Amino acid sequence: MPHAVSWKTGRYCLPDLVHVHIKGEVENADRQMLSLLLKDWNVTQVIFDNFKNKNITIVCDHQLVLPSASLEAYRIDVDEQGIQIEARTSAGVFYALQTLGQLRGSDGKLPYCSITDYPSFRWRGYLVDVGRNFQSMDVLKEQIDIMARYKLNIFHFHFTEDIAWRLISKKYPGLTDSTNMERWKGKYYTVEEMQELIRYCCDRHIQLVPEIDMPGHSAAFRRYFKTDMQSDSGIAILKELVKEFANTYPGLPYLHIGGDEVKIHNQEFLPMMTTWTEDLGLKTIGWEPGGNLQPNTIRQLWMGGPKAITNDSPFEVIDSKHLYINHMDPLETVTTLFYRQLGGQSAENEKLMG
Known part of the structure; x- marks a missing residue:
């Protein structure tokens, strides 16, 4: 389980066409991992852009304030506006995607929530x-x-x-x-x-x-x-x-x-x-x-x-x-x-x- 989880009322359903906005440097392998995850969720098209009504926002910034100093830490927020991921490094983004993959319910929707997570041990x-x-x-x-x-x-x-x-x-x-x-x-x-x-x-x-x-x-x-x-x-x-x-x-x-x-x-x-x-x-x-x-x-x-x-x-x-x-x-x-x-x-x- 993540270190901190706050469940909220409501569920978010991704459309067939998903707009993803990335702020900061995220490795190509992690972009591809997100695309594969969304494909598994029956999303037919993924566009990486700065569309006004974006469905997923990823912020990757070494200066982000998170509860842990770990470079693998991340935060996820899911609400009616969509999905936001914050991490200090591409590794943090990757781990956030793994958690995101576990959130989707049998109805294809994601529960509104706020999740903050980081490893207890650097060697796993x-x-x-x-x-x-x-x-x-x-x-x-x-x-x-x-x-x-x-x-x-x-x-x-x-x-x-x-x-x-x-x-x-x-x-x-x-x-x-x-x-x-x-x-x-x-x-x-x-x-x-x-x-x-x-x-x-x-x-x-x-x-x-x-x-x-x-x-x-x-x-x-x-x-x-x-x-x-x-x-x-x-x-x-x-x-x-x-x-x-x-x-x-x-x-x-x-x-x-x-x-x-x-x-x-x-x-x-x-x-x-x-x-x-x-x-x-x-x-x-x-x-x-x-x-x-x-x-x-x-x-x-x-x-x-x-x-x-x-x-x-x-x-x-x-x-x-x-x-x-x-x-x-x-x-x-x-x-x-x-x-x-x-x-x-x-x-x-x-x-x-x-």
Whole structure:
């Protein structure tokens, strides 16, 4: 539910021809999203102009006064004059459109209302493990679309595992050969498909966060290269893979480096790979509990960890404990989702991301 909703008497029905007036910079992808939404509502024609009797007005202005400082905040007003959306950024406009899509009743009308909303957490993620279970591009896009409707903004793409390495490397193309896979043999993603996924996420204000798990969950690496990631030769190869990834997909801000469920016998491995990765311009994230992660690495909790994340925490934290969708224990899942606060807090702080 939005942070604040005020219902009013009356309902608004959009005509077949809708005039939309936009003040400020709204990304083309969001304009297209509005057009698709209106098409689903059986609107036959959408005109973006400054028509006197406009049906939808969108104001996008960084200086707007809203109850939250979040750049994703928005306000919606629906009355007899039409629909007005106010946001500081195009992302806020996008999220307002998602809420607008939920407002329409079975009669095709929208209730008069005032809605103000903003996220409690800046990191709202969904992890897909295609290393273990390959999923087609169509399925991934369907999941990303659902994420967008629920205003999730992080697509965590876990593409390396013991079972298979699922992203092509032009430097080491044999890494994704079917003979090196234990399940879904021969199934991997090309450079073009990965670039398409990144764009698809971006158009929905979702950040793709890739994960190259190291040094654990790396049997596929070990099978192909005949060496452990923590060995001198393994480190040299892994550095080349990370460098190739950073150069092939520029603009991604993060790389998840895993670090969990493995015996660390080379204490220099994670510090070395962290420095290498961050020198390439990628902020590192690692699993907690895990190996000897560096202080500047974001911790993603998968079990245990502190009960409450405060501004005094020594590192930034993402709380993912007990949120496994495939853990089908209804008693634990319902209790976890509805009776446990993320990081022991009702909202983000400097160290608790989401």
